[in-house]
Amino acid sequence: MTNSKLVQTATSILRKPGISKIAYELNGLLVTGTRYSMVAAAILDGRISCEAVSSFSTSKADSLAPLTKIGAKYDPDTNTMFFSSESYGSSNAYEQSVVLHEATHAMFDLYASCGDPGVLAINDESAAVLAQAHFFRLCAPNESMSIHRFSMQIDGPGETSLALVDKMMADTGDFVRNTDVYRLKPTQTEKLRTAVAQEWNLVRIVESDGVRDRSGILDVYDGVSGCCRR
Numbered sequence: 001m002t003n004s005k006l007v008q009t010a011t012s013i014l015r016k017p018g019i020s021k022i023a024y025e026l027n028g029l030l031v032t033g034t035r036y037s038m039v040a041a042a043i044l045d046g047r048i049s050c051e052a053v054s055s056f057s058t059s060k061a062d063s064l065a066p067l068t069k070i071g072a073k074y075d076p077d078t079n080t081m082f083f084s085s086e087s088y089g090s091s092n093a094y095e096q097s098v099v100l101h102e103a104t105h106a107m108f109d110l111y112a113s114c115g116d117p118g119v120l121a122i123n124d125e126s127a128a129v130l131a132q133a134h135f136f137r138l139c140a141p142n143e144s145m146s147i148h149r150f151s152m153q154i155d156g157p158g159e160t161s162l163a164l165v166d167k168m169m170a171d172t173g174d175f176v177r178n179t180d181v182y183r184l185k186p187t188q189t190e191k192l193r194t195a196v197a198q199e200w201n202l203v204r205i206v207e208s209d210g211v212r213d214r215s216g217i218l219d220v221y222d223g224v225s226g227c228c229r230r
């Protein structure tokens, strides 16, 4: 059952004027303001649900946004954005950026189709963290406490994504002079992807008893229309 307060919060965040300026492509993943407005529409008509839960399953800890171990997550199996309370994101800018992070995952699900092989988790999370960085620059530039919370880890996903969005804004005149989709080159996203790989443990580790390789983990999205519901 979708939570009407969270629906209101999420849709108002997705409809902030700054969100409409977002337009980038990261390793084949397209993130745009238009697509966020479609996510908002899907939330409003119930194809994507918003729910408050008292606890999260730890097995999906690696799908959470940085520093939000129990804050929020998007579950593609049930097309649901879960939040730790029904007031999540209603006033705190950091939480609002996390709502946008989860809405980015929801976007990839909304634009996926049945039989899609999935998205590399490292690209999925990098794109979602970069969306958070856009939120702070375009929608909450004066929220220094929240920006600090997002970026305090040196060379972490927050800091590297803010540096990347600053470069993108310098290149495009704050997304005003050039409104084309910003197609990120692999060299531009290398630092962010490295930070994300560390944060979400999406790495290949060689140990004495063998190799643990999480670098190729896929996040599976199969669309929200329900054509191949499990």
Ligand SMILES: [Zn+2]
Pocket: 063, 064, 065, 101, 105, 124, 125, 128
């Ligand atoms: Zn995520």
